[in-house]
Amino acid sequence: MYVGRWLDGKFGTSPWLLVLGAFVGAAAGFYSMYRALMAHTKRSQSGDDSRRGGGVQ
Secondary structure (H helix, E strand, O other): OHHHHHHHHHHOOOOHHHHHHHHHHHHHHHHHHHHHHHHHHHHHHHHHHHHHOOOOO
16 A cells, blocks of 8 residues: 555556555455465364374375
């Protein structure tokens, strides 16, 4: 958002680049959260399998 605000001031496009920056930042945050949750899910599933004797390590 800050980069978008700075660019808006530089190019006179207020508030479009600020809004674009907010959406890009939110999308990046959700993508990061998704990757972290998928990694955690994969780790927990492989841990559950190894406790039951069916996992390969």
